[in-house]
Amino acid sequence: MGTKEITYEGTAINGFAALLINLIALPLLAAVSANIGMSSGASILLTTIFAASFFLMLPGYFSQEPNEGRVMVFFGKYKGTFTQTGFFWVNPFMNKKKLSMRARNMEAKPIKVNDKIGNPVLIGLVLVWKLEDSYKAMFEIDAQTMADNKGNGSIGVTVAGRMNAFEDFVRVQSDAALRQVAGLYAYDDNEADTNELTLRSGGEEINEQLEQKLNERLAMAGMQVVEARINYLAYAPEIAAVMLRRQQASAIISAREKIVEGAVSMVKMALHKLSEEDIVELDEDKKAAMVSNLLVVLCADEAAQPVVNTGTLNH
Known part of the structure; x- marks a missing residue:
């Protein structure tokens, strides 16, 4: 969908020049026409025209800042968008709809x-x-x-x-x-x-x-x-608590996976060290018992309570 905006190309006079005409030239012409030697009817007509022009010019002034625009509408017809910055005067019958083009x-x-x-x-x-x-x-x-x-x-x-x-x-x-x-x-x-x-x-x-x-x-x-x-x-609030519990469960499962993975690695390392350094010789049953005990200790939520064996169960 293409743009429909066009640039206003109608008459736009510098506001200060128009102000000079409005405040000096028109009152002066009205005063001269009231005092020149002509019929009273013609003098009144000219004076009325210049006075009316003075007041009609007033609505045509406007000032515009950067990134502002005015949509010019003349009796319902779009004439363009005026985007220049400064002080201007345009046709006083022009409807100037001000818009901000800023973000x-x-x-x-x-x-x-x-x-x-x-x-x-x-x-x-x-x-x-x-x-x-x-x-x-x-x-x-x-x-x-x-x-x-x-x-x-x-x-x-x-x-x-x-x-x-x-x-x-x-x-x-x-x-x-x-x-x-x-x-x-x-x-x-x-x-x-x-x-x-x-x-x-x-x-x-x-x-x-x-x-x-x-x-x-x-x-x-x-x-x-x-x-x-x-x-x-x-x-949403109606499912937030349930989803939070599910997220917590997912996090716990992920954490458990890491713990088990680390525990298995540590048990493997312990068995290898015991065998390599010939500290103690374990048969398969004792290895299984040791693996079970180490996994319980490493994967438990609470710290293990050690039991010190100071003697033998055999009498």
């Missing part, structure tokens, strides 16, 4: 969605967006009516009202895009094939997909997402 930051509160396998999760995002096409922003969506926050029928005309309306549009679309992306992936790799991308492990890839989905949705409104990132991810 804006928005944080979406966490929402509850279902991941790929149906688990409810809470997910939130933060994004940076800005206006790219002022025509689409003003005329492809009903931004002006949305800017009427009071709902009393008066159309909001301030730049703050318009930008808040655009932000509401971005918020609704970001909610939809977030639900769409979250539904394509499982929460973590405990719930799916370990080779698949997950919300927890996806990182930049998930963020890039989210940014792409958002830009597809916002293109019609002339807005662009500069950056989008998931900033909150957790299980």
Whole structure:
């Protein structure tokens, strides 16, 4: 979808030059026309024209800062977008709708969605967006009516009202895009094939997909997402406790595997050292008993309590 924005090419006079004409030339002409030797009717007509011109020029002044724009509308017809910075005067009958083209930051509160396998999760995002096409922003969506926050029928005309309306549009679309992306992936790799991308492990890839989905949705409104990132991810409260226990069980199993692996290695080393240094000669039964005792000691959760044998059981 191509841009529909065009640059305003109508008359735009330096504001200070127009101000000189407005404050000096027009009052002077009105004073001269009132005092020159002509019929009173003609004198009154000229004076009225110059005085009316003085007041009609006043609405045409405006100043514009960097990264601001004004959508110029002349009796309902779009004439272009004015983006120059400075102090200017244009046709006073031109409707100058001011917009901010600067980047804006928005944080979406966490929402509850279902991941790929149906688990409810809470997910939130933060994004940076800005206006790219002022025509689409003003005329492809009903931004002006949305800017009427009071709902009393008066159309909001301030730049703050318009930008808040655009932000509401971005918020609704970001909610939809977030639900769409979250539904394509499982929460973590405990719930799916370990080779698949997950919300927890996806990182930049998930963020890039989210940014792409958002830009597809916002293109019609002339807005662009500069950056989008998931900033909150957790299980929904109703399953959080169960999932925590499962994660704890998984961690315990992994830890046990490491402990057993280390214990077997230590038992092997102990038997090898005893045999190599000829400290004691053990038959198969005693080796089995020693292996059993060492594994119990090394794999136990609590420290072993040694028993010292000071004699013999044989009398």
